[in-house]
Structures are given as C-alpha cells and as structure tokens.
Amino acid sequence: MSLLASLLRLRADTAGNAIRASQVRHLHLSDQPLMLLPLKRTGPAARPLAVMLGTDPSRPRLLIAPPSGSTAAMHTALAQIVTAHIDSHQRNKEHLPATSTRPARQRYTDAPQLLVPNPQTVAFLKKLGLNLRFRPLDDQTPATRSVRRLGQWLTHFTDRAEIPGSAALIPVTGLLAMHWITGQSPQEDEDLATLLAWIDPPPGSTDGREAARRAEDPGTHHPAGPATDAAFDNEQLAPLFDAYARTPGPVMEDLEQLLSAYLQPTWDRMWQAYTLLQAIPEAPSAGRRWAIERSEFTDQSTYLEQGGRSQPAHDQAVAAAIGLERREAAAAAFNADRALEDPFVRAELRTTGEAVGGTVTGVDAQHITHGPTGRAQWRPRITLSTEDPVHLEPGRLLASHLHRSARYQVREVIPRNSDTLLTLEITAGMGTIDRPNHTVLPDADTFLVLTAAPERYRMPAFPTRDQTPWTHGGPPPDHPAGDDNEEEQ
Numbered sequence: 001m002s003l004l005a006s007l008l009r010l011r012a013d014t015a016g017n018a019i020r021a022s023q024v025r026h027l028h029l030s031d032q033p034l035m036l037l038p039l040k041r042t043g044p045a046a047r048p049l050a051v052m053l054g055t056d057p058s059r060p061r062l063l064i065a066p067p068s069g070s071t072a073a074m075h076t077a078l079a080q081i082v083t084a085h086i087d088s089h090q091r092n093k094e095h096l097p098a099t100s101t102r103p104a105r106q107r108y109t110d111a112p113q114l115l116v117p118n119p120q121t122v123a124f125l126k127k128l129g130l131n132l133r134f135r136p137l138d139d140q141t142p143a144t145r146s147v148r149r150l151g152q153w154l155t156h157f158t159d160r161a162e163i164p165g166s167a168a169l170i171p172v173t174g175l176l177a178m179h180w181i182t183g184q185s186p187q188e189d190e191d192l193a194t195l196l197a198w199i200d201p202p203p204g205s206t207d208g209r210e211a212a213r214r215a216e217d218p219g220t221h222h223p224a225g226p227a228t229d230a231a232f233d234n235e236q237l238a239p240l241f242d243a244y245a246r247t248p249g250p251v252m253e254d255l256e257q258l259l260s261a262y263l264q265p266t267w268d269r270m271w272q273a274y275t276l277l278q279a280i281p282e283a284p285s286a287g288r289r290w291a292i293e294r295s296e297f298t299d300q301s302t303y304l305e306q307g308g309r310s311q312p313a314h315d316q317a318v319a320a321a322i323g324l325e326r327r328e329a330a331a332a333a334f335n336a337d338r339a340l341e342d343p344f345v346r347a348e349l350r351t352t353g354e355a356v357g358g359t360v361t362g363v364d365a366q367h368i369t370h371g372p373t374g375r376a377q378w379r380p381r382i383t384l385s386t387e388d389p390v391h392l393e394p395g396r397l398l399a400s401h402l403h404r405s406a407r408y409q410v411r412e413v414i415p416r417n418s419d420t421l422l423t424l425e426i427t428a429g430m431g432t433i434d435r436p437n438h439t440v441l442p443d444a445d446t447f448l449v450l451t452a453a454p455e456r457y458r459m460p461a462f463p464t465r466d467q468t469p470w471t472h473g474g475p476p477p478d479h480p481a482g483d484d485n486e487e488e489q
Helices: 003-015 072-087 119-133 142-161 172-179 192-199 208-215 230-244 248-278 284-305 317-341 343-352
Strands: 034-040 048-054 061-064 093-096 105-108 114-116 169-171 356-364 368-370 376-378 381-386 397-400 403-415 420-428 447-452
Touching (some): 034 072, 034 119, 034 248, 048 072, 072 142, 105 284, 119 142, 142 169, 172 248, 192 248, 230 248, 317 343, 343 447, 356 420, 381 447
Parallel strands (some): 114 169
Antiparallel strands (some): 034 048, 356 381, 368 376, 381 420, 397 403, 403 420
C-alpha cells in the first residue's frame, strides 16, 4: 500500500465514509453484463451448490444442485444460460483492414462480460471450467457438448481475468476498491457487503463505518460466496440435506427458498455496485482495451467453431512463459494508461518514486543532436527541479498527461541537498526542425508531472515445441518430432 493510499485510508476512517480515489473508471462496463453468483458445497472444490445469474436486476435465475447425486441437470441449465448470453454477442461483425503486422480480419462489435462478487469466485469458476471442459462425451448428446463448451468458455473468461486491464470477467470488489478507499483494511474490502456500506451506506445509517458494522453482523451477514458461512451450513443446510434422503421433492422446494433468500442480498448489492461504477466517466483507454477484448472473444469463438480442443490442464514451459510475458506487458500498459488519465494514480506514483513532479527551471529549445546517419535532429531539453523521491534511471522514457504524444527521456539525474535536478530530452511529439511543435515545450516555472510512458509491446521470440527440451514439454527423447506421441488433453 502506498503512502498516499494509507493516508486516505486514515482519513476515511476519521470521516466514517469511503473517499473517491479516482476521477475516471478504468474498465469498460457493458450495458448488459451477466451477473454470476455461485455457491459451492463443502467438500469437492468444484461441486456447485447453487448459482444465481442473469442480466435483469429484477429477474434473477436460480439454479440448484441436488444435495446428492448427479449435477448434470444443473450444469446443463447453466451452460444453456451462459452460452445463450455469449451467442447473443456473436451476431454482428466489423471489418478491420490489414495492417503491417496483421491481415484484414473480422471482429465482433461487442463481447460478453461477466461480473462476479470477488476474486474467490473467479478462482472457483476456474476450477469449475477445468472440471467441465474435460467431461467425457460418451453419449454425444447436445447437452453433454454444451457442458464441455461451458467449461471452455469459463476457462477463457478466468484466463482473461488474470490479464491486468481486462474487462471480460470482473470481480466487483476489486473494481470498487480501485475507485474508492475505505477506512477498513484491504482484506476487509474483499467483502462486498462491508465495502459497499462504506461507499454507499443505506438510508438511516449514521455513516459508512456504522453501516459496515451492521453489515458484518454474524446474525444477518451472508458472505457473497463462493463459500457459505459455517453457521449457515450447520444450522440450515445440514438439516435439509439429511431430510433430502427421505423426501427429495419437498426438500428441493425448501432448499430453493433458503438459497434464494441467502443470495438475494448479494444479488441486489451487485447491481448497486454496478450502478455506482457506471456513473463514473469511463477512461479513454478503457475503450481501446475493450476493443482488444472483442478481438480475443472473436478469436476464441472462431477457435471453438472450428472444433478447437480444450485448453490443457497445465501449461507447458513455453506456454507458461508466453502467458507471463503477456500479463507483465498488460500490467505495464494498464499502469501507464491509468497514470496518464487519473490524477490520484499520478499522485500515488510520486510517493513511490515511479513518477515525478517538479518545477521547470530551464528550457533549451535549440538543442540539436545527430542521428546514426549524421542527420540533425531537434531534441529540445528541459531541466526539472523536484523534491519527490526519484527512482528513475537515465534512458527511461516518461510521458505527460498534458501532451500524450510527447516523450521525455531522462538524460541525467543530479541529487542535491534539498531537491533533485533532472535533465530531460524530448524525443517524440515535438515535430522536426522544419516543422517544430513548440506546444510540448513547457514554460519556465511550470509545474510538470511525468509518469512512465506506455511502451510499444513486441512479443519476444520463444522456442517452438521441437526446439524445447523434453524436460520442459518438448518432444520425448529419441523422437524429435514427437507429434504422434503427444496425448490430447
């Protein structure tokens, strides 16, 4: 936690209400997301107990698994609802012209979005997807195929949830905590009821702190899932499970009423959170990342339509390295975008030395350098005096929210007794000697805040399968090709 976040958390605790810590919403929100609230049984990790889901706040669907026996009927019903929501986004496409790196292609004009209460639900859905996508296709029935397809899509969504800045599957508590700071700990912020109480206390509450205390009352508090409360399991679920062996029919009706009452408060809070978040203006970069999400959705749809096999249970070495590289690149790009668009993020990064704010003490508008060919290049320089902690090394590219296209390269860092002097060279966005863009040149005594510049990402080269040692997933020994020996997972 940064120094600024800690300070605001103390202020929120003193005031008794959450503090808005962002002026823009950093993730795209669909006009009609699919809310998904699963509950799981104690015991097998991926065996569901119930799922409440839907796109209409006033008409949730409740699916219940029987206390014993097969969960096939529930999984089939869940597959029908989720895949119907996915299919509704596979109707309209747009044409994308060819670029220097990609051929012309088609992309869906929208993509499905799933909202879940918390990160624990994402982890549960990941296990459920793993379980369902490897279900055997013994009878070749459409229902069985739809369940396997559901598993493939759940894996896609949960994989996307690991990509910073992705909006395909969003844990609501994380998105709320990105935009509000409460007076409770970050761990307590993972509870949807108390987090919302701090942010938007119900009528009649003195403040958010008092509302949060009421929300966590053991007598009335229901965790948002996927795990249920132990007291609820012992006192209410266990008697119904015991009675199910004697009279299944009436017990299922009682179980439906019980679980509906259990999940309804969380369902209402999810839509309350959605309304609060939708009221925040969307950041400009959120639309660009959503376009990437639409491309990923299109690619996955095409892959499944062409009979693509299920994702492996465990990535091999090269696939894991590629995944890690993509997540790190996405995190860097997301953090850079947030810093350029959000004053709070810029202020927070200044306290950690990852951004710098200072006064311009000198401008060398006539500075000229010569490139590799000897051609003269206009590279104006500025000097910045800052009292911020500085953890920037020479060569680092910085950007300003005032001039998004400009790039300021750190040339020299000179610590002094009371401040630090930075010499910065403008390397992009300033035009040429013949056509200079003087708007990127700050005036002397201007206060300038600079953050890490978004980098142009290029995937590094990774070895192919036949170039990978067999110890890391490559061909088996004495079988260089190895393709005929690869087991389909």
